[in-house]
Amino acid sequence: NAGVMQNPRHLxxxxxxxxxxxxxxxxxxxxxxxxxxxxxxxxxFMVYLQKENIIDESGMPKERFSxxxxxxxxxxxxxxxxxxxxxxxxxxxxxxxxxxxxxQFFGPGTRLTVL
Amino acid sequence: xxxxxxxxxxLSVPEGAIASLNCTxxxxxxxxxFWYRQYSGKSPELIMSIYSNGDKEDxxxxxxxxxxxxxxxxxxxxxxxxxxxxxxxxxxxxxxxxTALIFGKGTTLSVSS
Numbered sequence: 001n002a003g004v005m006q007n008p009r010h011l012x013x014x015x016x017x018x019x020x021x022x023x024x025x026x027x028x029x030x031x032x033x034x035x036x037x038x039x040x041x042x043x044x045f046m047v048y049l050q051k052e053n054i055i056d057e058s059g060m061p062k063e064r065f066s067x068x069x070x071x072x073x074x075x076x077x078x079x080x081x082x083x084x085x086x087x088x089x090x091x092x093x094x095x096x097x098x099x100x101x102x103x104q105f106f107g108p109g110t111r112l113t114v115l
Numbered sequence: 116x117x118x119x120x121x122x123x124x125x126l127s128v129p130e131g132a133i134a135s136l137n138c139t140x141x142x143x144x145x146x147x148x149f150w151y152r153q154y155s156g157k158s159p160e161l162i163m164s165i166y167s168n169g170d171k172e173d174x175x176x177x178x179x180x181x182x183x184x185x186x187x188x189x190x191x192x193x194x195x196x197x198x199x200x201x202x203x204x205x206x207x208x209x210x211x212x213x214t215a216l217i218f219g220k221g222t223t224l225s226v227s228s
Binding site (some may be wrong): 031035043044045059102103105106107 | 148
């Protein structure tokens, strides 16, 4: 039973380029969450999605960041015109639709480095 | 502003001892509580979840929850060097899927052999 999958595992971009991070949730999970972990900081929520819907994007920066979870394929976190401050580990998590439980399981993460 | 506080450590214990990790949270209506383990350079791994006051045991791990004191703890019995990691406390307002986890910054545990 495959866990949450993310790719790429490492991504290097130059300032001004675009970064696309992909996440496939665990089989049977319909809830996808994106978190960011900056060096020496805790995990911070960014966005919560279900298929074809952004449910909560209260943690997303107002500019340059977007997310989607299409009907077919993985969820994508897109960062346009990256800056050095975007360098971080980006984790995707998923959870099942189980009443009374909201355990979230994390993927291996994408380490983004902006040069 | 909802907050989760943890002592950053490092917490150092000898092999075989009990490690005690603590966490407090600010939002009184929080419903679900989690402990994650994160090795350096790796992703968080869920090790315990607890929803009701009291103790929950799973192998060498015991989670303790006191909602009146807004306090949750993790005890690791018979600590092993492989337990050396950062332990993240996470809190959620709801007990069902669909809301964000709020994380503390983590406590670093070091178990010496």
